Amino acid sequence: MxxxxxxxxxxxxxxxxxxxxxxxxxxxxxxxxxxxxxxxxxxxxxxxxxxxxxxxxxxxxxxxxxTYHQPWMNGLMLLEDREQNKHYISTGSESFDVLLQGGLREGHVTELVGPSSSGKTQVCFQVASNVALKKGNVVFFDSGNSFSPTRIKQMVTHISGSEENKVNGGVEEAMRHIECHAVFDIYTLLDLLHQLKLNLKSQSQKKSTELIIIDSISSLIAPILGGSNAQGHALMVSLGYLLKDLSHQHNIAVLVTNHMVSGEGGSLKPALGESWRNIPHVQLQLSQHHTTTNIYGVYILRHPYMASGKSVNFMIP
CATH class of the missing domain: 1.10.150 (DNA polymerase; domain 1)
Known part of the structure; x- marks a missing residue:
């Protein structure tokens, strides 16, 4: 702009x-x-x-x-983007990674949708723990006071599988690689993302951030939508394009969570409407197993390179 x-x-x-x-x-x-x-x-x-x-x-x-929109990308540009040497970040679950053909792709915005207690925040913790344990930097935006260092410690310990003295050192090292920001409105989030963008541009070619997490993005956007607030839709679209730009330009995997609302006939659908639906590259729906508390299901709603409808169960320790 x-x-x-x-x-x-x-x-x-x-x-x-x-x-x-x-x-x-x-x-x-x-x-x-x-x-x-x-x-x-x-x-x-x-x-x-x-x-x-x-x-x-x-x-x-x-x-x-x-009325602002990003310029269209032609077929050649899309093909070049597909063939770029972008890596995948493991979710920390083998079956989840297999479903996604490697995990969360750098350069993509991945959205986790699901009702309450479907595992969205737990997946965010697990991915963050896995990245941080491998000395990758994570920026975690927490909009609901859900970030739990204790839970991160449990996951790092489980993933590490090391002796206790090594685990404790690994926990401390991993926690240093997770930068958490409490955000309670979209203006603060946009400001912090713009600061991050400037920092990434000013740094050397050494990669500094591998993963951005926003849990949850819907709690920040939903309050500004509806009614006569014309700015709300523009802010939402601007936030979406900013996340896509950060992920693409700096090869960062972006993971956001979204809640679900009632649709036609009482069925559940992702919140934030059709305008937001077109922002994430990948949209995954989570659910919790009815009888086992740490078993979850993930279902592909939309993926640029894979057919929708595939699903697997996975465990979060």
Missing amino acids: GALKSLEEVYHIIDANFLQFCASRGIFSVEDFLVHDVSMLMASADKLSNSDRLKQGINQLVLITE
């Missing part, structure tokens, strides 16, 4: 006064605008003498972000 100043010639409402208003609040681009709360900007504009015109400018930016 471009600088706000570049819009001045196209939209008369985005004039020098509006640009000054935005600049005083650290907004210099459409991207900057997306990480600000529109209601707070409106309240700030209300206090000024030219409030009506400023609010028209804010509404204009909302419309611009709503």
Whole structure:
């Protein structure tokens, strides 16, 4: 997305006064605008003498972000992306990895959907533990106070299978490779992701982050959707494209969780609607075994290289 100043010639409402208003609040681009709360900007504009015109400018930016789309990729670009030397990250479960032909693919956004207690957070912990134990860096965004260092320790110990003194050292080392952020709104998440993007660009070619986890993304997006909040849809799409860009440009596996809502006839379907459905490359549905507490099922809803409908059971210790 471009600088706000570049819009001045196209939209008369985005004039020098509006640009000054935005600049005083650290907004210099459409991207900057997306990480600000529109209601707070409106309240700030209300206090000024030219409030009506400023609010028209804010509404204009909302419309611009709503209509923003990433450029189409042609067939050659898609083929090159498919054939790039991108690796797979193990989920920590052999049957799960076999189903996905190797695990979570770097450069892909993978979504885990499922009702409460279907294992979404536990899978996130297991993948994070597996990556961290191999000295890969994980950025974990926790939106529901669900991150548990104790549970991570249990999983690292189980995966390691080492002697106790080695396990304890492995736990400490693994925990150093997991960076956890508590996030309770989409604006904080976007801000942290933009910071991460800048950090990745400024670092050397040595890979610094292998896995990004957002548990759960639906709890951050759902509150801003619906009603007359036109910015909500734009924020959701912008977040999706940012995650895809981070994963593709830096060969990072992105794992997000999403809850389920009632669809037609009372059947369950992934939350966040059709616009979000097209964001993740891979969409997997989880379920818990009816009689065994640590046995879960995973079902492929959508995958770019595999037919949907395949499923396996797997265990989380």
